[in-house]
Amino acid sequence: MARAAPRSRDGDPAARFETLYRLCYEDLLRYALRRTGRPEIAADVVADTFLVAWRRLADIPAEQPRAWLFGVARNVLANQYRAERRGVDLAARLRTELSDATVVQPDAPAEVSAAFRTLSETDQELLRLVAWEGLSAAELSQALGCSANAARIRLHRARQRFAEALRELTPAI
């Protein structure tokens, strides 16, 4: 796996960031909205994630940059709830724009919800990253910062635990 992304064709880091930003902005925004349910927090998560990406542009792998961003976003989310507001409010305008955004909780079968809730937050996040964000096992390893093998094993175990919980709550599945 490549460690550092090659320079964009014109060797311009700004151009590479811009490309990455446009490619992944909406995915990250939706990810943050789904996780937080709060547009004002989601705006900050997107801002902080891309700020990290800008500052660590050299560390973003050429392959799976989107998964790398999800990994950063997960970390940003972990700190978001207790963080105080920054001096420079990067996301002020986005927050305003998102004031009309809505996050509607799904009307999912109660048994499925219940089974999912029995899982650890780690397992839930693994399964969400795959099912909601469409990450492959390889991308999952990128997002989690672990080896592909470790990601596959963790995903496999999470799936086993989910299947077991489903069997207990929904014998027909």
Next chain:
Amino acid sequence: MTDNDEQQDRLVRLLSPEIHLPRTASQPTGAAAEDLRQLIMGQSEPGAWTAETPKRHRIWSPRRRLAFAIPGVVGLAALALVVTAVLPRSSALGPAPAQADALRFTQSNGYLTIRIVDPVADPKRYKAELARHGLDIDLTLAPAQADQIGRVVFQEQDNGNGPSLKEIEAPGECSANGNCSVAIQVPLDYQGYARIVFGRAPKPGEDIQGDSLLSPDQQKQLDALVGQRVSDARRLLAGRGQTATYRVGYESTEASAAQVPGSWYVYQVAPLTGNLVVLWASADGKPPARPRASASAQPSTGPSTGPSTGPSTR
């Protein structure tokens, strides 16, 4: 992916909240997104491009490890015991610390700044509060000599290829019972482990830790070990009733006496409490160079498990 996996994914997707986004906010080329991008790119220069990944290693501050060096698993456990033993229990000061945060977290410009609010809190509380932010950092205070108060007296980091945290020193401003202005700044994507000890004013009758206990003559005796063969250093230390503990390799890992040949040379030395002396040794008497990554190496490119290593994500 098996059929069962696909079925599971379909079920998990049923749980996904439905997002309704204004078009002005969802488009990456929309005004709000463009504004954000430009603000980000105006914050600082992008990180430097790097061609290779350094191997995961432990970074030592040479100056500081002489002041309070206890590397390695056993040494670190000893440090924890020492610090815990000398720091007063929070409960002795009343019930308030159990309710109040021992640390204050402030997020700004991609960093989490962590300040010590309660300098006499049990280090376990620091650890727990840091862990809630997904950080694997041991932060402690130890009684120190006047010129080390408010300064880092010991640090180690194991941050792989990721960014490093920074210490904010406040010389002279860390008392035993009151104000302590020291802080650390942790990148939001920090994924490593760190142990940081700041010096604080000692309480009456409290011992000062580290090499500040040494007299100038004792310091000279220690310094004289640098460049000696390990066998000679052992003999000299034994003559003074001191015991050597060893660190080897670029990662400064702890080694037993049996693992360090007497024919090696000492290139650095530091005192510990309990008549222990750390000897950094190598075959040629030079600090080991960073190992060169092999062509087949598969370095980790994980973005950040700093926050993600927290209890909620692993």
